[in-house]
Amino acid sequence: MSDFLRHLPKAELHLHIEGSLEPELMFQLADRNGIELPYATVEEAKAAYDFKDLQGFLNLYYQGMNVLRSEQDFYDLAMDYFKRARSEGVLHIDMHFDPQAHLQRGVPLEVVMAGLLRAKQEAESQLDLSVGMIMAFLRDRPADEALHVLEQAAPYWKMLDAIGLDSAERDNPPEKFQALFARAKELGLVRVAHAGEEGPAAYITQALDLLDVQRIDHGVRCLESEDVVQRLKESQTVLTVCPLSNVSLKVVDQLDQHPLPALLEAGLKVTISSDDPAYFGGGLLENHIACVDAFGWGEDTFKWLNRNAMEEAFVSDARRAELLKRLEAA
Ligand code: HPA
Numbered sequence: 001m002s003d004f005l006r007h008l009p010k011a012e013l014h015l016h017i018e019g020s021l022e023p024e025l026m027f028q029l030a031d032r033n034g035i036e037l038p039y040a041t042v043e044e045a046k047a048a049y050d051f052k053d054l055q056g057f058l059n060l061y062y063q064g065m066n067v068l069r070s071e072q073d074f075y076d077l078a079m080d081y082f083k084r085a086r087s088e089g090v091l092h093i094d095m096h097f098d099p100q101a102h103l104q105r106g107v108p109l110e111v112v113m114a115g116l117l118r119a120k121q122e123a124e125s126q127l128d129l130s131v132g133m134i135m136a137f138l139r140d141r142p143a144d145e146a147l148h149v150l151e152q153a154a155p156y157w158k159m160l161d162a163i164g165l166d167s168a169e170r171d172n173p174p175e176k177f178q179a180l181f182a183r184a185k186e187l188g189l190v191r192v193a194h195a196g197e198e199g200p201a202a203y204i205t206q207a208l209d210l211l212d213v214q215r216i217d218h219g220v221r222c223l224e225s226e227d228v229v230q231r232l233k234e235s236q237t238v239l240t241v242c243p244l245s246n247v248s249l250k251v252v253d254q255l256d257q258h259p260l261p262a263l264l265e266a267g268l269k270v271t272i273s274s275d276d277p278a279y280f281g282g283g284l285l286e287n288h289i290a291c292v293d294a295f296g297w298g299e300d301t302f303k304w305l306n307r308n309a310m311e312e313a314f315v316s317d318a319r320r321a322e323l324l325k326r327l328e329a330a
């Protein structure tokens, strides 16, 4: 089964590129930029990745990305993940990135965008990997700041596939970002949002009603409301579920208690992603393998999950047709 899963053409719709920063690269970049890390060794860093909840993770996530300073750093970060993902049979990635987390540290938007866009172009021309760009906004920061950053990003609007909403969910409801999402819609930008990870099912409803999102990132807590499940089923809104992330952040105690089988049973359009692979124990392939162990799924289920992802990916019609063809041939 591992062999089948490795070779299965895969797509992931929910990946934070800053969360793909492996400790090895973190040490290299710290060295290159003369930055002192709070860890003496790679092993010490990995040992610190033992989270109680989303906020506990976010603290280390924002600390880790402090080594990213130059255009080359952002390029190296993305390329490192793209090559690893490609070696695991991933053919498409929709990539979230967090401009505010870099602007706050004095890293200009141009530096972030130039590095990530160069990596995307190279992946597409040389690695047979397509990449979607999701500019994410931090929901635990002021809504005005997000709106300002969206305006500042004007030179890049054409290069964005969507805007997203991430970071600490509790007490930061979608409602807070209505103006931002209205502006994005006016600009013709597609919208996605994290909802129902640590926040309640009502945040999923808010994201749909008030932000007019096309996808829900995570969304696992939809099961707490029959109405929300019904609605997601009828609209076939895609959920980007991240199994190993949910275990690491204690959204569930163990993977075999994860609501994934219930989400499938409910007729929802589920996909599987890795979220922050460097922090949560592996990339898209590891997430697939963990699901075999926990749920005993067979080949058809994994094909179905990846078909869902390919149907919803931010990609050209021609590339989508090619991805689906390669999936069906597997
Ligand atoms: O899993 C996540 N949830 C919310 N915000 C995030 N930012 C990076 N990863 C995450």
Ligand SMILES: [Zn+2]
Pocket: 014, 016, 166, 194, 217, 275
């Ligand atoms: Zn996420």
